[in-house]
Ligand SMILES: Nc1ncnc2c1ncn2[C@@H]1O[C@H](COP(=O)(O)OP(=O)(O)O)[C@@H](O)[C@H]1O
């Protein structure tokens with residue numbers, strides 16, 4: 398066949414549009430890079446400067462002389478307990494509230510007002526939550542500044558995130574699945590348990606990840622409600638794993654880092670960056686575990 | 701270019717990943733008539749139809765070999781701009797999919813993306829909208845609601861709108877994938893009528909799983925089975941005296 402002129406050649410206008418599209422692509426790419434570079438720099442600096450401090454000894458020894466020597470065991474395990482406690486409080490409350498708001502609550506002005514309130518609370522600075530925790534738990538309820546009060550304060554702070562992400566995950570499950578269930582005579586709860594929850598669990602876990610990262614990383618709320626820069630803790634035997642009581646003060650990584658970075662004179666650089674690195678790795682580990690779990694659960698979901 | 705052929709498919713194969721969905725498809729589709737693609741579900745009708753305007757490429761794992769010649773040009777060539785190709789091969793989908801914008805905006809969406817805005821005056825656009833909507837006999841129904849959301853129309857009106865929005869681009873070919881399957885009997889009748897009128901201007905390829913519709917509404921039929929073309933002949937012939945045993949079995953409703 399004779400070679401024809403191309404009837405589908407791009408027109409001049411199309412070529413111009415393609416150029417614009419390419420420019421936009423570069424703009425987006427540049428934005429992406431602008432976002433990634435500072436992050437890589439921060440991580441890079443922390444890793445390079447903190448790496449020399451890392452050792453088994455550093456992880457398992459308690460800080461001495463305000464953290465200038467020794468390790469970070471006390472704060473590390475404090476953060477662990479703090480995060481777990483916070484999750485124990487916020488996950489049930491947040492998930493159940495999210496389920497209620499999405500599945501049961503009538504779509505009226507009150508529900509919408511609650512949702513707006515919840516969303517706005519998520520944007521409130523953490524120091525405000527800290528003051529709330531201090532006022533509600535310590536001043537009004539006369540509790541000690543303690544591990545439990547700090548965890549509860551963090552739970553209050555992260556509750557909006559938990560509720561919002563649960564609600565969004567549930568809302569993403571197509572409505573016709575629910576209708577099919579109801580049509581077959583399933584109750585609301587059966588529908589939620591067998592169809593809605595299994596299909597939204599990965600979204601709910603995203604909420605959990607966000608909560609964990611915030612709970613482990615925030616300083617202000619725990620500083621006012623129970624965390625201390627340094628204290629004596631049991632350093633021998635099994636007691637080393639349970640150094641804190643629920644109703645007493647405790648150490649935590651974010652607080653520890655905050656104090657050794659600012660308050661202790663003559664603090665070796667590597668100690669500061671070592672702590673930062675451990676905090677980073679801790680959050681990274683928890684997040685990757687949750688991501689792995691999410692991937693696993695998502696693979697089972699098919700629609 | 702042979703002007704008695706609108707779409708010339710030569711030894712076309714298509715894979716989704718490892719799965720071969722089309723096997724050595726060769727077929728010539730004539731202009732100015734309605735050609736139906738029939739066959740049991742999963743036989744590759746949609747896949748073949750979607751190859752004609754290359755929207756299958758959107759799935760990352762699609763691979764093809766062979767040629768599809770439209771207007772004398774192999775559309776699988778490197779130098780084909782898919783935007784230009786799709787402008788001239790409009791597609792109507794199974795479920796009406798008007799964009800969630802006004803009726804008016806839906807009709808001019810195509811020209812707007814193919815023409816610099818400096819060349820599009822209010823008058824030009826108004827005229828294009830009226831012409832297109834009249835051609836699908838929707839104008840009288842919606843002329844007072846041009847600014848309302850297209851998704852508020854009835855399904856039949858939505859499907860007509862989906863056809864109307866192709867027209868301002870002056871396509872040569874209109875591809876339809878089971879265009880009536882979401883409609884009621886009256887809607888089907890009116891859309892078929894409309895398609896019958898459109899064939900004077902356009903080459904129409906229509907996928908259908910409805911034998912009666914293929915028989916009523918098309919001039920030629922292509923019967924497919926498991927990714928292959930079994931028979932291609934005039935509708936009267938294919939239903940009257942099928943050349944292939946399998947065609948006969950299918951149109952008698954023995955499988956599919
Ligand atoms: N995106 C896709 N990825 C993988 N396989 C697909 C995809 N689309 C269709 N298929 C497979 O290709 C075959 C033909 O599908 P299709 O063209 O939709 O058939 P029809 O329209 O005739 O019902 C089927 O076996 C289908 O499972």
Ligand SMILES: [Mg+2]
Nearest residue numbers: 745746747907
């Ligand atoms: Mg199909």
